[in-house]
Amino acid sequence: xxxxxxxxxxxxxxxxxxxxxxxxxxxxxxxxxxxxxxxxxxxxxxxxxxxxxxxxxxxxxxxxxxxxxxxxxxxxxxxxxxxxxxxxxxxxxxxxxxxxxxxxxxxxxxxxxxxxxxxxxxxxxxxxxxxxxxxxxxxxxxxxxxxxxxxxxxxxxxxxxxxxxxxxxxxxxxxxxxxxxxxxxxxxxxxxxxxxxxxxxxxxxxxxxxxxxxxxxxxxxxxxxxxxxxxxxxxxxxxxxxxxxxxxxxxxxxxxxxxxxxxxxxxxxxxxxxxxxxxxxxxxxxxxxxxxxxxxxxxxxxxxxxxxxxx
Amino acid sequence: xxxxxxxxxxxxxxxxxxxxxxxxxxxxxxxxxxxxxxxxxxxxxxxxxxxxxxxxxxxxxxxxxxxxxxxxxxxxxxxxxxxxxxxxxxxxxxxxxxxxxxxxxxxxxxxxxxxxxxxxxxxxxxxxxxxxxxxxxxxxxxxxxxxxxxxxxxxxxxxxxxxxxxxxxxxxxxxxxxxxxxxxxxxxxxxxxxxxxxxxxxxxxxxxxxxxxxxxxxxxxxxxxxxxxxxxxxxxxxxxxxxxxxxxxxxxxxxxxxxxxxxxxxxxxxxxxxxxxxxxxxxxxxxxxxxxxxxxxxxxxxxxxxxxxxx
Numbered sequence: 303x304x305x306x307x308x309x310x311x312x313x314x315x316x317x318x319x320x321x322x323x324x325x326x327x328x329x330x331x332x333x334x335x336x337x338x339x340x341x342x343x344x345x346x347x348x349x350x351x352x353x354x355x356x357x358x359x360x361x362x363x364x365x366x367x368x369x370x371x372x373x374x375x376x377x378x379x380x381x382x383x384x385x386x387x388x389x390x391x392x393x394x395x396x397x398x399x400x401x402x403x404x405x406x407x408x409x410x411x412x413x414x415x416x417x418x419x420x421x422x423x424x425x426x427x428x429x430x431x432x433x434x435x436x437x438x439x440x441x442x443x444x445x446x447x448x449x450x451x452x453x454x455x456x457x458x459x460x461x462x463x464x465x466x467x468x469x470x471x472x473x474x475x476x477x478x479x480x481x482x483x484x485x486x487x488x489x490x491x492x493x494x495x496x497x498x499x500x501x502x503x504x505x506x507x508x509x510x511x512x513x514x515x516x517x518x519x520x521x522x523x524x525x526x527x528x529x530x531x532x533x534x535x536x537x538x539x540x541x542x543x544x545x546x547x548x549x550x551x552x553x554x555x556x557x558x559x560x561x562x563x564x565x566x567x568x569x570x571x572x573x574x575x576x577x578x579x580x581x582x583x584x585x586x587x588x589x590x591x592x593x594x595x596x597x598x599x600x601x602x603x604x605x606x607x608x609x610x611x612x613x
Numbered sequence: 614x615x616x617x618x619x620x621x622x623x624x625x626x627x628x629x630x631x632x633x634x635x636x637x638x639x640x641x642x643x644x645x646x647x648x649x650x651x652x653x654x655x656x657x658x659x660x661x662x663x664x665x666x667x668x669x670x671x672x673x674x675x676x677x678x679x680x681x682x683x684x685x686x687x688x689x690x691x692x693x694x695x696x697x698x699x700x701x702x703x704x705x706x707x708x709x710x711x712x713x714x715x716x717x718x719x720x721x722x723x724x725x726x727x728x729x730x731x732x733x734x735x736x737x738x739x740x741x742x743x744x745x746x747x748x749x750x751x752x753x754x755x756x757x758x759x760x761x762x763x764x765x766x767x768x769x770x771x772x773x774x775x776x777x778x779x780x781x782x783x784x785x786x787x788x789x790x791x792x793x794x795x796x797x798x799x800x801x802x803x804x805x806x807x808x809x810x811x812x813x814x815x816x817x818x819x820x821x822x823x824x825x826x827x828x829x830x831x832x833x834x835x836x837x838x839x840x841x842x843x844x845x846x847x848x849x850x851x852x853x854x855x856x857x858x859x860x861x862x863x864x865x866x867x868x869x870x871x872x873x874x875x876x877x878x879x880x881x882x883x884x885x886x887x888x889x890x891x892x893x894x895x896x897x898x899x900x901x902x903x904x905x906x907x908x909x910x911x912x913x914x915x916x917x918x919x920x921x922x923x924x
Contacts, residue, residue: 359724379724382708385700397693399708399722408721411710413670413690 317393320350320416321611322436323604324491325423327443328484329373329476330454332497332597333423336443339585339601340421344608350417352390354424356399357383362406371472373479375429383426384433390416391436403462419608428487438611439521441604442491446498449511489546492521492607495600500556510557513596515603516544517551524606526553529570534563537599553603555596564595571602575609628704631661631727632922633747634915636734638754639795640684640787641765643808643908644734647754650896650912651732655919661728663701665735667710668694673717682783684790686740694737695744701727702747714773730919739798749922750832752915753802757809760822800857803832803918806911811867821868824907826914827855828862835917837864840881845874848910864914866907875906882913886920 323340325333334353341349357379360368370377379399386396395415402409428434428442445453451473458464464472488494494516499505517523530539536559544550555564565581572581586598634651636644645664652660668690671679681688690710697707706726713720739745739753756764762784769775775783799805805827810816828834841848847870855861866875876892883892897909 361721379708381706382724385705385707389696394696395692396696397690397708397710397722410672410719411708411722413693 319393320420321438322391323421324427324437324440326428326487331443337421337423342584344419348418350420352422354383354427356401358401361408371476373476387433387436390420428490434490439607440491441493442488444494444496492518505558510594512557513555515553535559536563536567555599557596568598630704631731632749633702634732635738635748635751637739637798642754648732648734653895659729661731663733665694665738667712669712672719682787684787698744698747701731739801745801750918751802752804753799755805755807803829816869821905823868824866826864846870847874847878866910868907879909
């Protein structure tokens, strides 16, 4: 058999490999919001978005009898997720399982072909080393727990038909598995994004959130010095230490800065990307038509990495 | 990315590769009957059976609007079938799509792990060269069309709720695609099996079918000379030419031979396999409790190949 199998590698080497980005974080950490802006900016014709939270081993009914939640790796076909990420990363299509959030059932799988860019969002894409190795850029969304709780209550009560009490109970039930399986993926991220109010400031309610982006030296980040020199109060970069003591650049994007200043910065970054078009207005868009300039700048930084990796 | 991706090959080389057998042929050619005897003989704990007719791109409703039948490669995810065969052949699990024959819908996929032996049956597993290269042994079932028609009418009217007229209409509709896509796979088979009455003999109705097994020199077949020497009228081997003129051994298993003679042969072949147990009575079993000694001998020959390849 081995001599026969050797033949099958021939086609693999000829395949175009996509640029792969992982957007990872706990439930309601903002993954879909970031992803949808990136897909629109790149154009759906050259971008494939995949949510890997569909690799459930059990449907909703079966999960009721289990001693763990959907966050647990044993509740998911993690090996198959890893395999499908490897296939996509090497330019192959996959038949992705589909979980229907409305009925809570596993349904007809979906044929997914990698375009130039593949954006993978989900709870566990960085759970294993092999899965993490499939990505060119990895992002971990790390909002403070009280903000994530608000976001989750808002989404699950308005879009998924749960009551506030049910969401709070589910958050409590998931907490130990979140700590054990979701949050440790932070260490595998090239960029850690934290949307929050700035500590120590007492901005009035309604002030847009700021963002802190930890830029790890695991990938080459853009040289922001020229842009930052004209950036006024919108953004600054500090050399600091991560939770574990490792040196890291922290990019602070200030939600309280005047919008015009932030927009100037965004235009400068967009122009540097060489797409040759106007800055798209939908970058920074939140659900319900609101805007966040710190989200826009985060998306622009990720676009920089995607386009850079494609070169 | 390339340096990251190199890591993922490490685990692959360490994986145990299964022995892969393909049982290929048109609808109702006898694939499932042969397969189920092999699975029972090897034991389900060391054997995985996979039907690759579930890789439908469209469900029954969608197919009604299409200009081709389910036999057409474009009606199936052939690329994904090929990918899954490659994964199984290299020891990896797959999440196999599932087509529900009762409802005509695509449903929840199934996790399939390759055991020591993987038996793949279906309409198109030898359609592409890369898919065919995944197998250690390939078998094409080639009954005369009038026999296959009888088998299909019997099965589809008793087990799948169709009328005789519907089955005949479907056979006519499928014939061009059968000629174009199914039958050409015969050339990729190591063994071609033809169950039929012996031409030129006028055996009484009810005489069990004989079998002609073309043993192509693409794999190493067992030395049957010692067994055949004591075989009486049950079996003989002739050197002949295939349809295309290529030399081939033809093993003739005579359905009209006395059952005791055939059973002696079967016991001798089974003993040679070294399983150390009694000849299993279910080899040669047909639907509805009937027996066919030519089926039993065909299964024994395939067991020889499977066990030989595993050594």
